[in-house]
Amino acid sequence: MIDPGKALILFGIITAVLALFFLPKYGLTDRWKRASRGMQRVLIEDALKHIFDCEYKNIHCTTESIAGTLLIPTDQSAELLTRLATMGLLSTNDNGVHLTADGRSYALRVIRVHRLWERYLADETSVPPTEWHASAELAEHTLTPAETEALAAQIGNPHFDPHGDPIPTPTGEIPPKQGRSLLSLSGGEFAVVTHIEDEPETVFAQLTAQGLYVGMQVMMIERSNERVRFAANGEEIVLAPLLANNLTVAPITEEEPRITAPLSPLSSLSVGDEARVLSISKAMRGHQRRRLMDLGVVPGTVIRAEMKSASGDPTAYNIRGALVALRRQHAEMIFIQKQ
């Protein structure tokens, strides 16, 4: 029989080798997967996407900016542009590079997958916002057209991604850019967040860490060259102008009630008390949002907190006569007015 001590050591070695290969994120297979992103096709698609983005936002695109975005040296980036031009995806004139019709439709296909995937992650899964973009960067190069359309059908053919960007249709239609920068608001002006730029990742992470999401109501308080003070759903936030410039806003409608004080969440309601629902945070998405609304949680509904579970969470609420248990994390996203 094998000596138990030796057997354990052997086992340890085998485990270590397997971990080296298959550990999520740090394992070799995952590293290879990430490294393979540097392949030609991926570079081409990423370059097209970047140029499309420049054109969509009306900013100037250069060999340097492409090199910066794709994390490749400038000479390789120039080489890539030549290649794109010979493929008929790009044309060059005095003002710089432009997508041809073919290039544009190629770019839109890639963008469609990217944004659909982000929307899927946001609506249907528990993947945190900071990981959406990275995951979509992988998916956009790997999903086949058939898989893409199946995904779109499954999540109800959405028209916007969770950052507020429009998702191109399968035929490549996309509406023109709308909205303006948060910085353009004057003091006291109300607006709604329609887009949060998801690149670079660190900026997006900082913005989501502030609790900002698309659909939030904002009001400009004051703005200087050093900082921007504004209220988001009644809660004051201070950002550097550079960061705040990543938020796009649109005017809100007349009938929309103006939020002037911090909203209280349903989770703050004590057992035995009643409150009226004001709104459901836009951060509650997809299936969870639909299910809550089906159960009768809509603006105007009177809700009474009935009891807490033996372990303190979830809490059961009386919603239109029925007793429904909500987890704290979801109750925090329902805003109420206490009665």
Place this chain on the structure above:
Amino acid sequence: MTQTHAANCEDCPVHNLGNLKKLGINMAEFDFVVALAGNPNTGKSTVFNALTGLRQHTGNWPGKTVTRAEGGFDYGDKRFKLVDLPGTYSLLSTSTDEEVARDFILFGQPDVTVIVVDATRLERNLNLVLQVLEITDRAVLCLNLMDEAKRHGIVVDPRGLARDLGIPVVAAAARQEEGIPELLKYIYEVANGTYVCRPHRLERTAPQLERALTALTGRITAAFPDIPNARWIALRLLEGDQKIIDAVRSGELGSLIRRTPVRQNEQHLIAGTV
């Protein structure tokens, strides 16, 4: 079209035989098919048992892991097949249960849809009722658990409700078999066309949505003049519902027409106003 009925047959069944077959329903020994819808915990299965007795069996919906109970009963000179739909709060979300229930009412076109509601939680239950009435105009409301409502001092007026919803409403306590005879009578009358429903349809939504709905509904009625629920189809298209998109594209929508002659006249009136 998957089924032809004599044009002037007033008490003929209206169900869609071809689609029912696809949904795994065998109508060989039955005249009418009745769907049983309702929220969970409304005593739906008690109503099912009260209607069918031991003439029932359970299985799965084809291709789905959703349980289906089927049963049968006779009333008057007709034989009815009763299909129990999964208990759902709504037909709008994307859960499998809701898809199964929605597809059966839309594509199977049951002769009658019985909606079981809990009389003590009427408001919440009406969410589903109103959605069902958007799809079909042949329904009976079973106001169940009236005994429980009475115990809690809640009074519900079935006649007022029937007036507002435009369908027959039966007050019932299925556990005590109360109201079951009336329920059978109304199922029979709606099935053979003696009772013509004028179901409540959603009137107003937000102005912006309303404009979009009107425009799209117009286009749908122009292409498919005989379907009974063009506005609801428009709503689903605006929500990007793939099943409905496919039904429009394949032309299957065209087979989901109203088949009762009484309704035909009214149909022309509606089409004429668009």
Place this chain on the structure above:
Amino acid sequence: MSKAAQHTSDTDAILATANTLRWEIGDNIHDTLVESIYTDAQRIASRSVTEPDSKPKFSMDRQLDRLITSRWFGFPLMFLMLAVVFWLTVEGANVPSAMIASFLVDTVHPWLRAAFSSLGSPWWFTGLMVDGVWLAMAWVISVMLPPMAIFFPLFTLLEDFGYLPRVAFNMDSLFRRAGAHGKQSLSMVMGFGCNAAGVVATRIIDSPRERLIAIITNNFSLCNGRWPTQILIASIFFGALVPSHLAGLITAGAVVTVAMLGIFFTLAVSWGLSNTVLKGEASAFSLELPPYRPPQLWQTLYTSLIDRTAIVLWRAIIFAAPAGAVIWLVSNIHIGQLSLAEHFIAASDPFGILLGLNGVILLAYIIAIPANEIVIPTVLMLTVLSAKLAGVGDGAGVMFELDDASGVADVLRAGGWTMLTGLNLMLFSLLHNPCSTTIYTIYKETKSVKWTAVASVLPVIMGLVICFLVAQVYRLLA
């Protein structure tokens, strides 16, 4: 334009219009729609419903809820309830199980043998059909039927009364931390009765991701077919260590520890799955607590017997029959001097010993995959066969059981079993692939080869690794 072309252009125009309009109306359509439906619902309800003037001060439902979900009584009450259900099941099943076994094994089995030989059936055919197929089916029916016929109706009664949703409510925070749904506690408890039924019971979880987690981890609930194995082995190898008046306590303690370990693995694996491979699957939470209602006794009995017990039992019998044939065949087909079974046992014994098990156990778990109920009879038969014990059992390929545990202990010790073998058999009985009925059910419920494979292979790998580690540590310390 032809009619078909006209039609296509119509439908295209509809879809194109819908698409353009969707850009204009934005993303809020679902919210708007549900709000308008509820506005109508509220208006209609307010016209025909008259609420009582004053809310009743005392509501039976709320009082009961306050007790059941209370911080102090909630969990003890739950454990008490479960204990009562299990006690009723075990106690209630004992007598009918013994009766069915004695009828099918002691009366029908010899009668069938006699009938077969009087009809001139060759010995091998009688062996295959009567000793193999019939005995396997008899065992499965007698061990499985009585507990399920008691457990399932009790469970359904608690469900209909409205108690079980409250259990899910109380347990949710524990399962939430593991990335799962509180209702998984219910399918888990159902798994203590039968894993196949537990897998079907996950239908109550309406969120796809959480449902998949519940399906994959259900096998960690010690099922009806494995309890007897645990109790027998625990009493032989642990109960026998202490004075006889403590034996029962120690045995029970060991079995409960294994069951608790199963719950621990359920939560740990749920957590692992929800944070890795299932991170990207769809997820949502909702749980309604229905009002308490008196259960309808006869309807419950009827539906739980028909829907749960009969279907699961039927599947088990279907799978047990061919297994019985295989068990008989491997013990009776000889290559050279030895049967197939003995060849396999001899070859796999070193590997088995390395894991703290032995070749007999490995073979038993492979050929008895259709039902955990026949593992012990198979182990006994194979031990007698491979250790060439005389005077015990009924011959090659004929599964048997002994009336008293000490007889079984003698056979196992003669087969070379030690305390480590006993311990690791208990662990492996908890951590191995689901029975084939359950595997089939998992496939039917998930419609996915991938998830069925994960649910089947993951527990075996865990079992092998854990048995291996326990064996090495045990040997280092011993």
